Amino acid sequence: MTRIIPYGKQSISEEDIEAVCSVLRSDWLTQGPRVREFEDALARQCGARHCIAVSNGTMALHFACLALDMAPGETGLTSPISFLASANCIAYCGGRADFADIDPKTLCLSPEKVEEYCKTQGVPRVVIPVDFAGVPADLPQFKLLSEKYGFALIEDAAHAIGSTYKHADKEYACGSCVHTDMSVLSFHPVKTITTGEGGAILTNDDNIAAKLRQLANHGIEKDPIRFVTCHVPAPRYAGSLVSRNSPPPWYYEMHSLGFNGRITDIQCALGLSQLKRLETFKAKRQEIARRYNEAFAELEREQVVILPPWPAGTDPCFHLYPIRLGPDCRISRDELFLGLREKGIYCQVHYIPIYRQPFYRQKYNYNPGRFPEAENYFNSCVSLPLFPDMDDEIFQYIIKSFYDFI
Numbered sequence: 001m002t003r004i005i006p007y008g009k010q011s012i013s014e015e016d017i018e019a020v021c022s023v024l025r026s027d028w029l030t031q032g033p034r035v036r037e038f039e040d041a042l043a044r045q046c047g048a049r050h051c052i053a054v055s056n057g058t059m060a061l062h063f064a065c066l067a068l069d070m071a072p073g074e075t076g077l078t079s080p081i082s083f084l085a086s087a088n089c090i091a092y093c094g095g096r097a098d099f100a101d102i103d104p105k106t107l108c109l110s111p112e113k114v115e116e117y118c119k120t121q122g123v124p125r126v127v128i129p130v131d132f133a134g135v136p137a138d139l140p141q142f143k144l145l146s147e148k149y150g151f152a153l154i155e156d157a158a159h160a161i162g163s164t165y166k167h168a169d170k171e172y173a174c175g176s177c178v179h180t181d182m183s184v185l186s187f188h189p190v191k192t193i194t195t196g197e198g199g200a201i202l203t204n205d206d207n208i209a210a211k212l213r214q215l216a217n218h219g220i221e222k223d224p225i226r227f228v229t230c231h232v233p234a235p236r237y238a239g240s241l242v243s244r245n246s247p248p249p250w251y252y253e254m255h256s257l258g259f260n261g262r263i264t265d266i267q268c269a270l271g272l273s274q275l276k277r278l279e280t281f282k283a284k285r286q287e288i289a290r291r292y293n294e295a296f297a298e299l300e301r302e303q304v305v306i307l308p309p310w311p312a313g314t315d316p317c318f319h320l321y322p323i324r325l326g327p328d329c330r331i332s333r334d335e336l337f338l339g340l341r342e343k344g345i346y347c348q349v350h351y352i353p354i355y356r357q358p359f360y361r362q363k364y365n366y367n368p369g370r371f372p373e374a375e376n377y378f379n380s381c382v383s384l385p386l387f388p389d390m391d392d393e394i395f396q397y398i399i400k401s402f403y404d405f406i
């Protein structure tokens with residue numbers, strides 16, 4: 001088999017294509033009705049009150065930090081095992097991105113390590129737990145800590161649309177913001193649903209939602225209730241509808257230094273169509289994860305591999321399948337990685353710990369010794385292909401190739 005099998009990829013149906021084409025035939029390519037429809041559908045899906053869709057997940061994280069009025073010099077704490085954007089959003093605001101170690105049982109940011117950080121290094125302004133690989137971070141525990149220490153919470157749910165977790169016998173969706181101030185999604189093509197590029201911020205807070213809408217649209221406010229000063233000139237002639245108390249429809253104010261973070265109707269039409277298939281995608285992703293787990297069960301018993309976490313009380317919509325090489329494995333991660341690549345199986349390493357990146361290293365000189373679990377994980381992990389259109393032939397080929405090398 002010479003074709004390339006990627007670690008993740010989109011699944012596009014004829015309905016998806018038709019949905020996009022219908023927007024192209026319509027009057028609105030951007031700022032039209034599909035955007036609000038997509039936002040409403042996402043808010044319903046996650047169970048949050050507000051959703052603001054934006055151009056990508058990175059901007060969504062940036063806006064989330066700005067909506068907290070994060071000031072230069074303030075610290076934000078996130079997981080070192082994440083994509084760069086989880087930390088960069090703090091740096092964009094002039095903040096110091098710092099890290100606490102992961103919990104090896106979930107591979108997500110450890111609440112215990114965050115508490116230890118608060119006690120020994122000071123309370124950060126914001127903590128950004130990441131639902132790594134689709135496994136929910138321990139959000140209820142983070143909420144308790146945020147109340148105890150007073151930091152804000154942004155859930156980076158870029159991997160986790162469709163994932164749920166139980167707490168006190170109730171089930172919550174990732175992105176519901178029941179245990180966080182805001183949650184962020186990404187719709188990059190390797191994610192569970194895609195809009196090409198795209199992202200969204202969810203919140204249950206009306207003021208934060210209004211701020212986010214402004215930030216994503218040049219800082220512009222159009223809601224008369226929120227106008228600060230009305231610079232509309234007095235009406236020149238009697239009978240005019242224009243007055244200082246009721247501004248004309250063309251009036252708007254700029255309240256903050258916002259951005260153009262808008263998403264298009266073309267993208268949102270694709271997102272709406274994809275969202276209808278979320279449950280199917282989730283079932284397929286779980287089925288593949290289950291089949292991998294079964295295929296590797298013996299290797300796990302022999303401590304040759306460590307299977308990805310599937311914590312009790314969680315129902316993850318798996319974005320990744322990050323398997324680890326165990327203590328009794330006789331080959332290195334890189335030998336396995338390169339061997340699989342020769343066979344066209346393009347695995348990936350998710351992720352190089354962010355504190356190891358030259359930008360952060362040069363700026364803050366983080367000591368990797370502070371993060372033993374992240375280091376252990378990083379040195380042994382490889383993400384095997386996981387995408388809904390993976391057929392049985394591809395699956396068997398991956399398993400056989402993996403066993404050949406191991």
Ligand SMILES: Cc1ncc(COP(=O)(O)O)c(C=O)c1O
Nearest residue numbers: 056057058083085158186187188
């Ligand atoms: C955990 C995490 N957060 C944020 C992002 C950023 O999302 P986007 O690629 O849509 O900017 C990604 C994307 O890979 C991610 O994996």
